Amino acid sequence: MNRAVETAAADEHGEGQQHPVAIYLWIWALLFIFSTFSYLIDYFHLHGLLRWSLIITFMLLKAGFIVAIFMHMAWERLALKFAILVPPLVLLILIGLMAIEGDYTFLTRLAAFLK
Amino acid sequence: MSENALTTHGESTSALESLRGAAADGALASASAPASAPDGLPGVVSDWSDDKQAFRVPWGKAMMWIFLLSDTFIFTCFLTSYMNVRISTTVPWPNPSEVFALQIGNAHIPLILIAIMTMVLITSSGTMAMAVNFGYRRHRAKTTALMLMTAGFGATFVGMQAFEWTKLITEGVRPWGNPWGAAQFGSSFFMITGFHGLHVSAGVIYLTVVALRVWRGFYDRKGSYETVEITGLYWHFVDLVWVFIFAFFYLW
Numbered sequence: 001m002n003r004a005v006e007t008a009a010a011d012e013h014g015e016g017q018q019h020p021v022a023i024y025l026w027i028w029a030l031l032f033i034f035s036t037f038s039y040l041i042d043y044f045h046l047h048g049l050l051r052w053s054l055i056i057t058f059m060l061l062k063a064g065f066i067v068a069i070f071m072h073m074a075w076e077r078l079a080l081k082f083a084i085l086v087p088p089l090v091l092l093i094l095i096g097l098m099a100i101e102g103d104y105t106f107l108t109r110l111a112a113f114l115k
Numbered sequence: 116m117s118e119n120a121l122t123t124h125g126e127s128t129s130a131l132e133s134l135r136g137a138a139a140d141g142a143l144a145s146a147s148a149p150a151s152a153p154d155g156l157p158g159v160v161s162d163w164s165d166d167k168q169a170f171r172v173p174w175g176k177a178m179m180w181i182f183l184l185s186d187t188f189i190f191t192c193f194l195t196s197y198m199n200v201r202i203s204t205t206v207p208w209p210n211p212s213e214v215f216a217l218q219i220g221n222a223h224i225p226l227i228l229i230a231i232m233t234m235v236l237i238t239s240s241g242t243m244a245m246a247v248n249f250g251y252r253r254h255r256a257k258t259t260a261l262m263l264m265t266a267g268f269g270a271t272f273v274g275m276q277a278f279e280w281t282k283l284i285t286e287g288v289r290p291w292g293n294p295w296g297a298a299q300f301g302s303s304f305f306m307i308t309g310f311h312g313l314h315v316s317a318g319v320i321y322l323t324v325v326a327l328r329v330w331r332g333f334y335d336r337k338g339s340y341e342t343v344e345i346t347g348l349y350w351h352f353v354d355l356v357w358v359f360i361f362a363f364f365y366l367w
Contacts, residue, residue, distance in 0.1 A: 016340065017344060018248070024248060028237070028241035031241075035230075035234060035361075041366060052367070055366050056362070059358055059361075066354060066355050070244045070347070070354075071351045071355075076172065077158060077171055078158055078159045078162075079159045080172060080177070082159055083169075083170070084181075084184055087184060088187050088188070094191070094195055095195050095198065098198060101203075102203040105203035106204070109203065109205050
């Protein structure tokens with residue numbers, strides 16, 4: 001019977017995804033900082049390659065922290081990580097193809113308008 | 116015997132209820148990884164070839180992840196089509212920095228509305244993360260309060276979006292044209308932010324329903340607060356999508 005009580009107690013305090021509060025507060029603060037930086041990119045009118053690379057960097061950092069810590073992916077088993085995080089990679093093919101297609105349409109339009 | 120053991124535990128009713136919940140939720144035992152399951156790549160092989168269960172998480176969580184995966188594809192399709200029309204147009208794209216600027220007092224601040232909306236959504240993600248944490252610690256009141264706060268921030272976000280839409284529509288933005296440049300700006304804007312706003316609105320309802328169930332002790336009786344975490348997954352995903360929309364639509 002003691003064992004049943006222990007199970008109940010364990011269930012009460014060791015269930016599911018439990019992590020120290022501090023880690024959430026840290027990530028929370030980081031998300032604010034990254035967002036502020038992202039906004040400042042626009043505020044200070046950075047442009048060109050610097051602007052785009054900074055936007056992408058802060059975007060990926062924020063996305064990574066949200067998925068890994070807030071959504072607890074860092075603590076899931078590899079089987080779930082692979083099943084969820086690998087399939088979206090095929091979208092890169094779609095993005096690549098549509099970028100090529102967009103360029104082609106743009107050039108065709110230019111050629112048509114120049115005539 | 117059992118009665119004695121339970122009364123020594125202190126909160127006899129809640130302990131009894133959580134015991135009953137644990138017994139009723141037999142699947143829970145299989146949900147956590149058994150000690151024998153290997154880690155790393157051998158773990159992937161053994162999990163995926165498992166006769167009974169590939170993902171050693173509660174089924175609701177696995178299904179939420181799979182739903183979010185499909186949602187990722189939907190939003191990527193929207194953002195990709197936006198990329199495609201923005202690349203292919205020969206007309207200059209309207210400058211989002213100016214389009215979403217606000218006149219506050221005498222100051223003309225670029226993109227400020229979107230910056231505030233971003234902060235609101237990140238704040239809500241933080242309160243949601245704390246709600247999940249307190250849920251697993253069985254702090255019912257704190258979990259409820261934090262979830263309702265999250266829903267409140269979500270509603271604030273949707274309100275600001277309604278303001279943004281109204282402002283743009285009165286300035287003449289339509290899905291087929293706008294005063295500043297490429298016609299595709301309007302259709303991309305309404306499609307992407309509209310679909311995201313719909314997700315936030317659905318999330319606010321979802322959060323409120325689950326928060327009220329937390330408050331009534333539904334998950335104490337069930338013996339598990341997984342549902343709070345699953346709701347959290349959805350909410351963080353909405354924030355995640357906004358990170359990409361913010362980067363590609365508003366900042367680019």
